[in-house]
Amino acid sequence: MPKDVKLDEVVKSLLIQHGEQTEHKYMMYLDVAIRGLKELTFDILQQIKSETLVVNTNLTVDLPCDYVNYTRIGVCRPNGRIETLGYDEYLCSQHNVDYCGHETANDFSGEVVVSGGNSRNGELTGGWYGLGGGHRNGYYRIDRDKSRILLSSELSEGSIVLEYVSDGSNANGDMKINALAEEALRAYMHWKTIQRKSGVPLQEKEAARRDWYNEKRLARARVVNFTPDQAWRIARKQVKQSPKF
């Protein structure tokens, strides 16, 4: 598996390629590189990250800064599996504020209308009468405006597992790109750095744009991990043993 390449390395090598020889334009190039990384992550790399997030006292969880969309929200159980939470569009995004100005958790008391759950010798035997189908042990709602997840009271003082599509960026600046997409990023950066320059001929800009799309196509072909073995297995998935007559 090829290693990831630091964005710093890509930026420096492109500066050298462009004949800059000094790092005076490093910051501008770095900004373009971050845009390129996001672009490639959306289209090709599809980076899925998983993070355990601690629930705040007001029953919310702050979204990571590189969050684009979630793929799974749940709670990690001792058996090593993620128990997914249910989506509840009625969770209120407004919170009461205490005398210090801090948001407080919404009051969910008296909401559940189920009777009991039976147990024998301390072991749960089921029988949650009155509970509808599709019940989950906690609910969530995404509040994009405030960049957080709203949670129901079952999840207070705990943590949740968020699996999400990342834009590839990293708040501490230590960003990396899959080595297979490095050339595509370089092509993107070259195109973007000349795109708005009046002194660059239109043909050159067009060639750079085409180069970027071509490299992106190549990167997609490289990144997709589809082996002959996988193809073989899919082709034979419907073949089943049966008695021969």
Add this chain to the structure above:
Amino acid sequence: MATTKQQLAEQVLRLLNSGDVTHDSSIDGRELLLAIEQERDRLIRQRLTESMAQGEGTIPGDVISASDSITIKKDHVKHLLYSQLPGRPLSLFDDKGIVHVSYTADQANAFVRIANGNLSLYNGLLSSDIGGRGGYWLEGDRIYYNSNVDDCCGNTVIIKMIMNAGDVDPSQPFPIPADLESEVIRNVLQLYGSTKAVPNDEVNDNLEQV
């Protein structure tokens, strides 16, 4: 042996006076020093601008002056760290008059130049942190640093720059390419040669004698 500004001025003075220089020479050595400085800056700027226009960004090492162990100070008004430049840098595009800034003992990790005024432009962007690297911007005779630069533990910086010729000590080696020396001399000679040919009005009588 490296040439000094003083030597170049003496050479021009001798050429202007066709040999030994007497005390009553109308042209003073200090005047020539000034002309040599101006001519050197003009020629170097012209040469670098031409090469940059052709896409060649390399700055030749023989025009660079390096000053190490420069202290990092604190600007208590702006709440920023800064260093005093050892001289004025040559004004080039993208502040390329300053070639390199880093901790004295760590030249492999140079600070990244931030264009003056770009703090607000990049504020809130991921690139504003420059990947955790030290950054600086030029402001007059100082360079200010971003928050990744630390003044603790006796940290000092090394600054390599294309120094304005006026700030180079006349007795120190003059940062000028050897092939440019003759051009500087020729241009200064041309300038002062024409003034020597013009008669001087030596009587202060409110009448211009031509």
